[in-house]
Amino acid sequence: MIQATALSKQFRTSVRADGPFKSVRSLFSRNYTIREAVHDVSFTIAPGEFVGYIGPNGAGKSTTVKMLSGILHPTSGDVSIDGLSPYRDRRKVARRLGVLFGQRSQLWWDLPVRDSFEILAAMYDISKSDASARLDRLGSMLQLGDFMDTPVRKLSLGQRMRADIAAALLHNPGILFLDEPTIGLDVTAKRSIRTFLQQINKELGTTVLLTTHDMDDIEQLCSRVMVLNGGRLKFDGNIGQLRAMIGLPTLMTVTYRTAPAAFGDTGQAEYPRDDAPRAITETLLAKGLRLQDVSGNSLTVEFNRERCSAMDALRILELYGDVDDVHMEEPNFEDIVHRIY
Numbered sequence: 376m377i378q379a380t381a382l383s384k385q386f387r388t389s390v391r392a393d394g395p396f397k398s399v400r401s402l403f404s405r406n407y408t409i410r411e412a413v414h415d416v417s418f419t420i421a422p423g424e425f426v427g428y429i430g431p432n433g434a435g436k437s438t439t440v441k442m443l444s445g446i447l448h449p450t451s452g453d454v455s456i457d458g459l460s461p462y463r464d465r466r467k468v469a470r471r472l473g474v475l476f477g478q479r480s481q482l483w484w485d486l487p488v489r490d491s492f493e494i495l496a497a498m499y500d501i502s503k504s505d506a507s508a509r510l511d512r513l514g515s516m517l518q519l520g521d522f523m524d525t526p527v528r529k530l531s532l533g534q535r536m537r538a539d540i541a542a543a544l545l546h547n548p549g550i551l552f553l554d555e556p557t558i559g560l561d562v563t564a565k566r567s568i569r570t571f572l573q574q575i576n577k578e579l580g581t582t583v584l585l586t587t588h589d590m591d592d593i594e595q596l597c598s599r600v601m602v603l604n605g606g607r608l609k610f611d612g613n614i615g616q617l618r619a620m621i622g623l624p625t626l627m628t629v630t631y632r633t634a635p636a637a638f639g640d641t642g643q644a645e646y647p648r649d650d651a652p653r654a655i656t657e658t659l660l661a662k663g664l665r666l667q668d669v670s671g672n673s674l675t676v677e678f679n680r681e682r683c684s685a686m687d688a689l690r691i692l693e694l695y696g697d698v699d700d701v702h703m704e705e706p707n708f709e710d711i712v713h714r715i716y
C-alpha cells in the first residue's frame with residue numbers, strides 16, 4: 376500500500392544578483408525564491424493497482440516519485456510504503472521498491488550488462504542462486520539474452536531500457552515506480568515494454584506507478600490515472616471518468632441507402648425535421664444528439680456517451696432511413712488530457 380498524505384515540496388533557489396560583480400555578489404546573496412513543486416497531494420494506491428501519473432512538463436511528477444522513493448524529503452506531509460517511511464526506514468523500503476528513471480540509467484556504463492546485475496545483486500544481498508534464477512526469468516521475459524555480455528554504453532535505447540527495468544526488479548520488489556520508461560523508444564520497443572509491464576502486474580501482482588507523457592501507455596496499461604498540474608492533483612479516477620469529466624463528444628456518422636428523411640428538399644439539413652414524428656424529435660433532443668455535418672447520404676452527429684449510449688444513438692438515427700454503414704469516432708485521449716492541463 377502506498378500512501379501520500381498532504382504531500383508538499385518546496386525548492387528554494389537563490390536569485391542572481393545584478394549589476395557590477397554580480398557573480399561574486401551572488402555568492403553572498405541572501406535573496407531566494409521559493410518554488411512549490413508539489414502542493415498538498417494525497418492519494419492511496421492499493422496493492423496490485425496500475426496507476427498512471429500524468430501532467431505537463433514541470434507539474435511535479437518526478438518530485439513526487441522522488442519523495443515516494445525516499446530520494447527527496449517532503450517539506451510537509453507524509454509518505455508511507457507498506458506502513459514504512461521511505462526516508463526514516465530507507466533500507467527496508469528500498470527492498471520493497473523498484474525504481475526506474477528512464478532518462479538516467481542505474482547500470483554501469485562501461486560494464487557488460489551481466490556485471491551490472493551482479494553488482495546490484497550483491498548490493499541487495501541476493502544470494503547467487505536467487506539472483507541467477509531471477510535473472511533467467513527476467514532475461515527471458517525481457518529478451519536480454521542477446522546483449523547480456525555487451526557494455527551498457529553500446530546498447531540501443533530500447534535494450535538499455537529493458538536492462539534497466541530488469542535491474543529495478545532484480546530484488547523482487549512488490550512495487551515499481553517508473554518515470555518515463557518508454558521515452559524515445561520506437562513502436563516495437565514500446566510494445567514489448569508494455570507487454571512486460573502488463574504481465575508482471577497481472578501475473579505477479581506488482582503494483583505500478585507509471586509517469587509518462589505517452590498517452591498510449593496510459594490508455595493501454597492503467598486502470599487509474601492521476602493528473603497533476605502546477606503541483607496540484609487535478610484528477611484521480613479511471614479513464615472513463617476522465618473522459619466523462621472533460622465531456623468531449625463522440626462522433627457517429629451514419630450512411631443511409633438513400634438520402635434520409637432528415638434532409639430537406641434543398642439538400643439542407645433540417646434536423647430534426649419539422650414534420651418528423653414528435654416522439655423521435657423529443658428522444659433526440661433529450662439524449663443530447665447534435666447535428667455536426669451532412670454530406671451526400673451521410674449524417675454525422677455528436678453526443679456524449681454519458682448521456683446517450685452508442686446503441687441508443689443508432690436507434691434514433693435509424694428512424695430517419697435505411698442505414699447502410701456506421702462509423703464511430705471516440706474523442707482522442709490526447710485531446711482529453713490537453714483540456715485538463
Ligand SMILES: Nc1ncnc2c1ncn2[C@@H]1O[C@H](COP(=O)(O)OP(=O)(O)OP(=O)(O)O)[C@@H](O)[C@H]1O
Binds near residue numbers: 386387430431437
Ligand atoms: N532540485 C530542484 N531545485 C529547484 N527546483 C526544482 C528542483 N527539482 C525540480 N524543480 C522544479 O520543480 C518543478 C517540478 O519539477 P518536476 O521535475 O517534478 O516536474 P515533472 O512533472 O516531472 O516534469 P517533466 O514532465 O518535465 O519531467 C519544476 O518547476 C522544476 O523546475
